[in-house]
Amino acid sequence: LPLYRAPESSVAEALAAQSVRHHWVRAVLEKRGTLEPLDVLDxxxxxxxxxxxxxxxRALTAAENVALDTWVRAGGNVLLAADPLLVGEPRF
Structure with a gap:
C-alpha cells in the first residue's frame, strides 16, 4: 500500500506526486496516532x-530481521499485514 511513497516512473512524476492526496488508509491510521515512516529497521x-x-x-535484510526480533523480544509490539494477493498494477 502506498501510504507514504507510491512507485514513480520518473523524477518528474515523483516531484509532481508531492501534491497528490494520500491513500485513504493513511488518513484512517492518522486518526488513531502519529505515523513515523522508517526506511530501515535497526x-x-x-x-x-x-x-x-x-x-x-519490502524484503527485510538479515540485520533488520535480527533487530526486529530483538526489539519484539524486549517488549516491542508489531502488527504485520502481508497479503501475497494484495498487489497493484505499476503505472509504468
Whole structure:
C-alpha cells in the first residue's frame, strides 16, 4: 500500500506526486496516532517507538530481521499485514 511513497516512473512524476492526496488508509491510521515512516529497521530507529505497523513490507535484510526480533523480544509490539494477493498494477 502506498501510504507514504507510491512507485514513480520518473523524477518528474515523483516531484509532481508531492501534491497528490494520500491513500485513504493513511488518513484512517492518522486518526488513531502519529505515523513515523522508517526506511530501515535497526536498533536505533526501533528504540524510538513502542508500536510498529508493517504493511506489505519490502524484503527485510538479515540485520533488520535480527533487530526486529530483538526489539519484539524486549517488549516491542508489531502488527504485520502481508497479503501475497494484495498487489497493484505499476503505472509504468
Amino acid at each position: 536498533p536505533e530507529s526501533l528504540a524510538q517507538i513502542d508500536r510498529l505497523l508493517l504493511v506489505q513490507p
